[in-house]
Amino acid sequence: MTQTRPAVTPQADRRRFFRQLLDGGKPNTPQRASWRRVPEVGAGDGDVLWSGLAVDGEVFVVGDEGMVLHFDGHTEGQAWTHMTSPTRLPLHGLWGPSRDNLIAVGWMGTVLHFDGSAWQSVRGGVVDEASGRFAPCLENTPLFAIDGNARGEAWAVGDDGVILHFDGACWQAEESPTQVNLRAVACAPNGQVYAAGGEGTVLRRDGDGRWTRLPCQLGSGFHALLAVGDDELLLGGGRYFVDQGGFRGELVRYRDGDFQALTFSTPLPRLRALKAYKDGTLIVGDQGHLYYLQDLRLDRLESNSLHDLMDIVPLPTGEALAVGDFGTIMTAAPDFTEALAPPPAAVRPTAWEAMASPTDRQLWGLWEAPDGSCYACGEAGTVLRLTNETWEILPAPSELAVHCVWDAGHGGLFAAGQLGRIYRFDGERWQLHFDLHLDLTILAMWGTGPDSIYAVGDEGLVLHFDGLGWRRMPSGTSSALYGLWGLDDQHLLAVGDFGLVLRYNGREWAEFKVGTESFLYGVWGQALDDIYAVGLSGALAHFNGQRWQIEPTRLRDDLLSIAGSPAAGISAVGTRGRALRLTEGQWLSEETGTEAGLRAVCATRGGATYAVGDRGTIMLRRPEA
Template identity: 75%
Template sequence: MTQARHGDTPQADRRRFFSQLLDGARSRTPQRAPWRRVPEVGAGDGDVLWSGWAGNGEVFVVGDEGMVLRYTGAPDTAGQQWERMRVPTNLPLHGLWGPSPDCLIAVGWMGTVLHFDGTEWHQQRGGIVDDEGRFAPCSENTPLFAIDGNAAGEAWAVGDDGMILHYDGSEWHREASPTRINLRAVACAPNGTVYAAGGEGTVLQRNREGRWLALDCPLSSGFQAMVLLGDDELLLGGGRYFVDQGGFRGELVRYRHGEFQALTFETPMPRLRALKAYKEGVLIVGDQGHLYYFKELRLDRLESNSHHDLMDIITLPTGEALAVGDFGTIMTAAPDFTAALAPPPAAAQPSPWTAMASPTANQLWGIHEAGEGTCYACGEAGTVLRLDADGWHALPAPSELAVHCLWDSGKGLFAAGQLGRIYRFDGSHWQVHFDLHLDLTILSLWGTGPDSIYAVGDEGLILHFDGLGWKRMPSGTQSALYSLHGWDDRHLLAVGDFGLVLRYNGKEWGEFNVGTENFLYGVWGPTLEDIYTVGLSGTLAHFNGQRWQLQPTRLRDDLLGVAGSPAAGAFAVGTRGRILRLEEGQWLTEPSGSDVGLRAICATQDGGVYAVGDRGTILRRDPQGHDA
């Protein structure tokens, strides 16, 4: 603990240290700021800290013996600022990455992969033991040493024997590696390229097609770390053992324009362990407490006041950083640690969506555009709305029952919902068109014309109207079907419980495996080779004409609807006002300006987009709505 001055309490002095540490605006120049240990770290002299992560006012640090330390700024009952978390392993943890503090991944010895969901750590991979309780000699137990990910929520981990693992947002898969040399570093470039590096000058590059290639590096450095200086420019650090010098000598190598260049400096360096972007340059840590600041080919040694090996660098939201290492070391040059964890407040992001006046406060379940361009919405207590030139207006209610879906056949508007009833609107009155006489809810309608309309709902219900009457079709399931979409009478999809997807070929319905057990609530696609389905806990999958692939969204919100049009593009909506927009193959979050649940979306022929949901909410995104 920092020594208290006369008249000050240790608690006040500690608060002063933390408050001063995080104020990045008053930090001194990188070359002059001395580094010092962060007080009250819950690690001892026998602990090695290997890596960490910081964001949203929190810090996580991982190390030997399955150690995970967490700093939230809120002291516990004993007044401690750092919490040692419970984890399902005592194996060393070498790397940590994640998009948010409730979605972190740690990797380590014996192939250990741990996931943190914001509440608990769960072991996902590695640590396999045989019948005698010893670690099994299998590839899954290959030690992992580094992990990095991209903005889409994908991650790559690397380790011994050229091991490369890819996390697609839901599962881990091993990728073919062109080397058996031990890998110690991995980095993801914004353009989709991924790099890995390791012993004997090994540098690998993963192209956008997912294939790993070995770059021709003429140097034999043992790379331990790297940092991206640009999409195709790297700075690599590590070292080699030299017998005549009786130890390791640190080395820096730059990769630019397809060529490797060894950087030489007058002052010899020990083995380098980590490199991170820092204050318009690069921060470098290494053995024996060595700290350097690199910028424009100039290398300055920083005052570390430590002789312990430093293993990694954790960048903080303000641009400050922590260095972690041997003997439970956590160090920083920031004058105020707590302030450096809290990013400056950001201005609210403008939303291209506007709330429309709604004639109802009832929950809205569906929205549909008729062939001639008129939009309709439906919901609880028989609510049916029509969009006219002067806004939304309520139509007469078909009944007091909830209406979940609508479809315009070209010869009348159909509405369906509770108790298996289907109504038809002739422009002035509703009439019962079909009554199933069962307590089953119809959840979705879709059709090709007035003589061919399909309906799906509870307990595997599928109905077809052939122009003469409604008939029930065998579905082969008792699971609920929430959404229906088609292209013609021989190509339809219905999605439902536990990842169920049914496909209709004009004769029968059969299962179409997506690869998830999450409930699926919406399905849409412009072509048979470009289909999306959305569901529980941010589930989003894409079919490219050959196979389904789950796409990472990093969302905890349920996605309840998806739709698109050539003029508007594609959108998905969900709970807590969540809206996603598809742009160049990536689903991007778009501010909705609302926090209510959105249950359905319609992208119109003229480019307008409407989303409806709880409390009668109707949002509009005009064709000229700016991009978020």
């Protein structure tokens, strides 16, 4: 349902590109720091490390021969270890929203998944039984890069213009407008996806899933792509020149529909990776070259290495690792372990507390029934019920993920999720109540009673139950709908992709303009003139009965859910344990004590607020005295 990025790219102040204010005199500034190898990595001198990821206090690095290196910053006597891998093929890209949900891609179309305990092969590496060699098929097309969003979606790109899309459950090839080899992919803050490769190829994916080629007049071979803002890119790569006997690096900026080659007095080597770093951009390339770009000023960093650097791994403190050839892992951080998992600062008071959870599954939804019972739901058919401040596991409706639950109090508990299936619980067992017979996920439910329930989900799906049966309603959109709220059967709102809000008036659904292009994940209101919607990169909009107004939150984290009640107040939650609370007309950030993504929030009539999310996390905000 949600969109989670492993590294959130800061929005750039566009005017700063034309200011030359970089202070090179301070030894602690990024362009003055010295980079050095991280000790005791354990990779061989002949090993190429292609990509890495720091997540939840741990580092994962992938490379040749199916290598996966792991560093756990939580354990005593921390050391790099080699993880068991199901392949010997090179792994070129790594992405994941959490340490128990990682995806690696590589040669021969290899896709591996890590569930927190073991790596498993998902696709690629198909062998022809007759010859014993890799089969010449689309699935074996080499993959070189992967990136994803907070919803758990991911895109991988590779040779021959191949583009694969992961919707959270399965992989599927998307139609590509090019056959040029693609080497980079990035998800932008506004939900758009970009890909880049050889011959100046830059592609953009729109909200309907269509890829188009941007008119880049430059012939650069792009290896790196950084989404600086909603419609601003920085691209890096290089071209081979015979007269020079090697590659010449190139750095290109895309803004306002135009591509501009950035020129510098010093020739660049082929550039391999770009990442946001300390108010600027960190760049790595061949022959150990490291650069820091800020305000169009490029400074070369001291790397003390001649080995090709392939990727950059941002760390939680704003430091970074650079990985590359000959088993190279480098950092400028004075203490790599502290940069990965910094020592805890003074404990800040928090109104939130963690509750004991009977599951480590990802939790997607929350609901309070009329009798005060609270239910949570999530992966693999997980359904929880709160009884006397203790969460207990109910029987699973099926093995499919449950994204939402709803209970009218007299009609039984309903649960819905993957494959458009809706189940009903009679207190002892679940029964299939409705089957859409389509591979669409139901993401939210709401109703006025046992004989009037609404459900929304993928591809503009809207369902209504009238007490006798479920029927599909025309929504007028093919975009996903993530959140649903209503006041009565004549006033409902559903929110979705690119700021989409649908309004139901009792007869039909129609689009309701909000004024933002950000994906919206949650909606809640206490009256028709007091409604809130939340979404990507801290997006928060308020409807006052006449118009929507975007409210500043200054957040980079995605807000995934919002709820309120007269007794509990109004709260919104999101990625990295983010929680906001409306206090005297202002949205104030609250410490939750967790870094886990919070995907749903429920404000009860009794005054308690519950939030659930990644790895079975359940948080409680008790009623205020």
